[in-house]
Amino acid sequence: MCARQLTDFSRLCVHTITTKPWSIEEATDRYAAAGMKGVTVWRQWLDGRDIVKVGLNLRAAGMEVFSLCRGGFFPAADAAGRRAAVDDNLKAVDEAEALGAPLIVLVCGAVPGQPLEESRNQIADGIAAVLDRAEQAGIKLGIEPLHPMYADTRSAVNTIRQANDICDRLGAPHLGVVVDVYHLWWDPALNSEIERSGRTRRLLAFHVCDWRTPTEDLLNDRGLMGEGCINVPQIRGWMEAAGFDGFIEVEIFSHRYWAKDQTMFLENIKEAYLKHT
Amino acid sequence: MCARQLTDFSRLCVHTITTKPWSIEEATDRYAAAGMKGVTVWRQWLDGRDIVKVGLNLRAAGMEVFSLCRGGFFPAADAAGRRAAVDDNLKAVDEAEALGAPLIVLVCGAVPGQPLEESRNQIADGIAAVLDRAEQAGIKLGIEPLHPMYADTRSAVNTIRQANDICDRLGAPHLGVVVDVYHLWWDPALNSEIERSGRTRRLLAFHVCDWRTPTEDLLNDRGLMGEGCINVPQIRGWMEAAGFDGFIEVEIFSHRYWAKDQTMFLENIKEAYLKHT
Numbered sequence: 001m002c003a004r005q006l007t008d009f010s011r012l013c014v015h016t017i018t019t020k021p022w023s024i025e026e027a028t029d030r031y032a033a034a035g036m037k038g039v040t041v042w043r044q045w046l047d048g049r050d051i052v053k054v055g056l057n058l059r060a061a062g063m064e065v066f067s068l069c070r071g072g073f074f075p076a077a078d079a080a081g082r083r084a085a086v087d088d089n090l091k092a093v094d095e096a097e098a099l100g101a102p103l104i105v106l107v108c109g110a111v112p113g114q115p116l117e118e119s120r121n122q123i124a125d126g127i128a129a130v131l132d133r134a135e136q137a138g139i140k141l142g143i144e145p146l147h148p149m150y151a152d153t154r155s156a157v158n159t160i161r162q163a164n165d166i167c168d169r170l171g172a173p174h175l176g177v178v179v180d181v182y183h184l185w186w187d188p189a190l191n192s193e194i195e196r197s198g199r200t201r202r203l204l205a206f207h208v209c210d211w212r213t214p215t216e217d218l219l220n221d222r223g224l225m226g227e228g229c230i231n232v233p234q235i236r237g238w239m240e241a242a243g244f245d246g247f248i249e250v251e252i253f254s255h256r257y258w259a260k261d262q263t264m265f266l267e268n269i270k271e272a273y274l275k276h277t
Numbered sequence: 278m279c280a281r282q283l284t285d286f287s288r289l290c291v292h293t294i295t296t297k298p299w300s301i302e303e304a305t306d307r308y309a310a311a312g313m314k315g316v317t318v319w320r321q322w323l324d325g326r327d328i329v330k331v332g333l334n335l336r337a338a339g340m341e342v343f344s345l346c347r348g349g350f351f352p353a354a355d356a357a358g359r360r361a362a363v364d365d366n367l368k369a370v371d372e373a374e375a376l377g378a379p380l381i382v383l384v385c386g387a388v389p390g391q392p393l394e395e396s397r398n399q400i401a402d403g404i405a406a407v408l409d410r411a412e413q414a415g416i417k418l419g420i421e422p423l424h425p426m427y428a429d430t431r432s433a434v435n436t437i438r439q440a441n442d443i444c445d446r447l448g449a450p451h452l453g454v455v456v457d458v459y460h461l462w463w464d465p466a467l468n469s470e471i472e473r474s475g476r477t478r479r480l481l482a483f484h485v486c487d488w489r490t491p492t493e494d495l496l497n498d499r500g501l502m503g504e505g506c507i508n509v510p511q512i513r514g515w516m517e518a519a520g521f522d523g524f525i526e527v528e529i530f531s532h533r534y535w536a537k538d539q540t541m542f543l544e545n546i547k548e549a550y551l552k553h554t
Contacts, residue, residue, distance in 0.1 A: 112490045112506045116463065149426045151463035152490045152506045158463050186393065186428035186435050213389045213429045215495060229389045229429045 003237035005274075006248075012273055013038030013066050013247035015207075016045045019262045024054055032061035034266045038247040040067045041099060043092065051098035059100070066103065066247050067205060068096040071141070073109035074126025075119035075156065082122060085109070089130045097137045103204055104134070105178050106143050110156040119156035124166050131172050142204040143167070144178035149218055160184055160193040167202050176202035179239060180251065182209050182222060185230040191238045198242025206239050207251045208232050208277055220253045224268060226276030236277065248277060280514035282551075283525075289550055290315030290343050290524035292484075293322045296539045297530075301331055309338035311543045315524040317344045318376060320369065328375035336377070343380065343524050344482060345373040348418070350386035351403025352396035352433065359399060362386070366407045374414045380481055381411070382455050383420050387433040396433035401443050408449045419481040420444070421455035426495055437461055437470040444479050453479035456516060457528065459486050459499060462507040468515045475519025483516050484528045485509050485554055497530045501545060503553030513554065525554060 014036050016027050024045040031039060039058055046054060058065050071092040076082045089104075096104050108123045110116070127141065134141050143163040146155035157163055163177045177197045184190050197203045210228030215221050225232045236248065250269050257265050291313050293304050301322040308316060316335055323331060335342050348369040353359045366381075373381050385400045387393070404418065411418050420440040423432035434440055440454045454474045461467050474480045487505030492498050502509045513525065527546050534542050 115508065115511075116465070120465075147425060148463040149424065149492070149495075152488055152492075159465075162465060186425040188393070188397075188436075188439060211429055215426075215429075218426075218492060218495060231392065234392075 003233045003240055006277055007274070009035050009270065009273070010037055011246070011248045012036055012270070013040060013249040014266070014269065015040045015042065015069060015249060015251040017042045017069070018250055018252045018269070019265065020258045021262055024049060028057050028061050030263060030266065031063060034263075034270065036063055038064045038066040038249070040069050040105070040249055040251070041065060041101065042069045043095065046095060046099070051095055055098065055100040064247075065099055065101045066249065067105050067142070068092060068099060068101040068103070069105045070107045070144075071104045071130070072106035075109045075111045075114060075122040077111055077114065082126065086126055086129045089126065090133055093130065093134050093137050093139055096139050102138070103140045103142055105205065106141055107146060108143060108155045108157045110151060110153055112152050116151065116156045120162070123157060124169055127166065127175065128170055131170065131175065135172070135174050140174045140176060140204055142176050142178035144180055144207075145183055147183040159187055159189065160197065161189055164193055164196050164200075164202070167200065176204035178205040178207065179203065179235070180207035181230050181232055181235050182207070182211060185211065185235065190235070194238045194242050198244065203239060203242055203244040205246065205249060206236070206244060207249045209250065209252045217255065220255045222252045222254050224252065224257075225272040232277050248273070280510045280517055283554055284551070286312050286547065286550070287314055288523070288525045289313055289547070290317060290526040291543070291546065292317045292319065292346060292526060292528040294319045294346070295527055295529045295546070296542065297535045298539055301326060305334050305338050307540060307543065308340060311540075311547065313340055315341045315343040315526070317346050317382070317526055317528070318342060318378065319346045320372065323372060323376070328372055332375065332377040341524075342376055342378045343526065344382050344419070345369060345376060345378040345380070346382045347384045348381045348407070349383035352386045352388045352391060352399040354388055354391065359403065363403055363406045366403065367410055370407065370411050370414050370416055373416050379415070380417045380419055382482065383418055384423060385420065385432045385434045387428060387430055389429050393428065393433045397439070400434060401446055404443065404452065405447055408447065408452065412449070412451050417451045417453060417481055419453050419455040421457055421484075422460055424460040436464055436466070437474065438466055441470055441473050441477075441479070444477065453481035455482040455484065456480065456512070457484035458507050458509055458512050459484070459488060462488065462512065467512070471515045471519050475521065480516060480519055480521040482523065482526060483513070483521060484526045486527065486529045494532065497532045499529045499531050501529065501534075502549040509554050525550070
């Protein structure tokens with residue numbers, strides 16, 4: 001299965017964290033100038049801002065606000081912590097509504113030393129507690145499984161199979177799955193589980209970057225597509241065969257790239273998008 | 278399922294790489310003085326040595342030579358590379374035979390950018406090419422699945438399910454599985470796949486250490502048992518419920534610990550072994 005080559009930028013979306021040095025105002029101008037079509041806004045970029053206005057400005061500049069990143073982090077050692085997590089996710093729904101973002105990406109969370117099984121149950125309970133409010137707001141929730149190297153602190157959901165299982169368990173039509181190639185590329189079940197997500201209409205988003213060799217930092221050493229060992233076009237092909245035709249979101253955490261000229265970096269992204277995505 | 282607490286060192290085994298600063302001669306003396314019962318020898322420790330004599334010395338000092346670490350690294354971009362890998366594994370069988378080690382640990386290998394599916398097939402083919410010679414030498418081969426963060430260069434086999442599948446495919450009674458908590462702790466299928474390995478008499482070895490939070494280096498920042506988030510006693514309980522009663526091998530790669538007094542480190546290991554394993 002090989003995806004058809006991308007020939008324009010109509011599906012290109014960038015995460016604000018990809019160009020971390022830019023504020024939301026600067027990102028809005030620069031993305032528009034570079035011809036970006038979609039934006040995923042990280043919540044930190046909204047601090048102290050009029051969120052409705054941020055969304056209006058992005059749309060006025062010709063872009064779609066595709067998702068808000070990120071809710072989640074449901075597990076906690078005590079009930080108060082878990083309630084606070086649910087409250088924060090309800091707040092994220094408010095923010096997504098104000099922003100005009102139809103999707104919230106969930107990084108599910110984990111507590112070091114707490115049994116993963118317990119964290120996984122707390123995650124399902126936490127999501128369940130937010131579902132009604134999200135549905136009422138018309139906002140989808142997307143479970144993003146994270147690479148197993150983040151199972152200690154960031155996510156006890158580490159495979160797309162687990163994400164699909166949670167969706168089955170909760171059975172809500174506005175709950176789905178976010179596929180990030182960085183987290184899932186190694187999984188022998190990836191294609192079959194993408195098919196499963198597609199069959200149940202749960203493929204909500206697709207994040208791309210690459211895995212560098214060697215990777216020097218567990219968090220902030222992601223590569224541009226084409227710089228590493230992930231066959232991004234193959235995975236995109238699997239997504240599209242499963243019915244996904246939405247944005248292709250470039251989400252890169254990289255000390256190397258954040259230290260560079262961000263306008264130039266956007267051009268690097270566009271080139272890598274056409275050649276290696 | 279909780280394992281019965283360990284109260285003596287009769288099942289304690291150390292990998293020579295755990296005390297990297299020590300030569301095999303120094304390790305033999307120091308391990309014996311500390312009361313170690315088993316040793317897994319890494320091949321680099323045999324460079325320039327009379328291998329038969331190394332084995333005799335270890336046994337004379339009261340220790341069992343449990344395994345030779347490591348064979349594997351079967352995938353390669355061309356046929357010559359794959360033939361060289363098989364030759365190196367045949368050499369490992371010779372070394373294990375000379376050393377008197379009944380098991381060779383296989384770190385299966387991967388080639389950056391080569392499709393994982395292709396590497397996985399090359400791994401099965403490579404193991405198949407070594408099986409007869411290993412059987413003739415009375416030596417078992419143990420597939421050690423590595424953490425998905427090593428899927429780019431070190432192993433395309435990243436779950437115990439994949440290791441069990443390769444064993445099913447090749448069907449050799451002297452081929453089995455090595456469980457390392459560092460690589461596999463996050464896997465929701467770990468317990469059920471350990472049971473599967475046990476049912477088919479394939480549980481060959483058990484490696485322990487811990488996952489630190491934060492982990493600062495992808496390779497050399499492993500923790501002592503109890504220092505991180507892995508529930509080692511629980512996984513040991515699963516191993517024992519599945520019929521495993523062999524050595525518990527301490528395999529720690531750590532710049533921090535290698536920089537310390539290694540005799541003191543051995544004492545730390547013994548304490549962590551009784552308290553957190």
